[in-house]
Amino acid sequence: MELVSSTIILVLCLIAFAAIHSLTASLPFKGMILRVMGPGSEKYYMLAYSLISVLTVLPLIYLLYKYPGPILYIIPSPWRWCMVGGQLIGALIGARGLLDAPHRFKIRAQLSAPKTPEAGSLNIQGIFRFIRDPFLLSGLIIIWLTPFMTVNLLVIYIFSTLYVYLGSLHVERRLVSRFGDEYREYQERVHRTIPHFKGQY
Known part of the structure; x- marks a missing residue:
């Protein structure tokens, strides 16, 4: 009974994090921030967004630490270190993605009408020539290469995987709307999560 209760609490905590994370990443919320705070707030948005993400995930980390559930496995050395x-x-893949596509996170470009000069250009470069969503790949690698697993951790990882995958689909739809046929051609040539060097853009 205690295991079931702790699992439910953890899932509810993850849902709360996902709701806050999705809200602050949404275009209506970003538009409201620009209207209320002014255009100058754009350069601080990513920092504030990252801080909010960290602060809202901390309770989940604490609860996982306090209520891990039964251990399913622990990978021994040297495989643990691998x-x-x-x-x-x-983590480096995710960081590289941020460095190679800072233009994708400009709020005013995201809020602009599709196919307008204000929306900017697709500008495929760096890691994005080999993979469309390095952030999804980064998240999946970090999650599933954890060298130990408990029941509650497994449940959270399954739900997290579903969330980041659905989030990736949403981002792709937004990019198709913003860049049209140019992004559709990019989708045909480059895989979303598995690097494909022969199909580089």
């Missing part, structure tokens, strides 16, 4: 190394590579 998995940790893979997680570091995953």
Whole structure:
């Protein structure tokens, strides 16, 4: 009974995080921030968004620490360190994605009408020549290369995987709306989550 209760609490906590995360990433919310705070707030938005994400995920991390549930497995050395190394590579993939596509996160460009000069150009470069969504790949690597697993951690990882995958679909629909046939051609040539060097853009 305690395991079921802790799992339910963790799932509710994850849902709350996902709701806040989705709200602050939505275009209507970003538009409201620009109207209320002024155009100058755009350069601080990503920092504020990241801080909010960290603060809202901390309760979930604490609850997982306090109520991990039964252990399913613990990977022994040296394979444990191979998995940790893979997680570091995953983190680097996400960081590289941020460096190679800062223009994708400009709020005013996201809020502009599709196919207008204000919307900007697709500008495929860096890691995006080999993979469309390095952030999805980064998240999946970091999650599933954890060198230990408990019941509650597994439940949260399954729900998190579903959330980040659906989030990736939403972002792709937004990019198709913004860039039209140019992005559709990009989708045909480059995979979303598996790097494909022969299909580089």
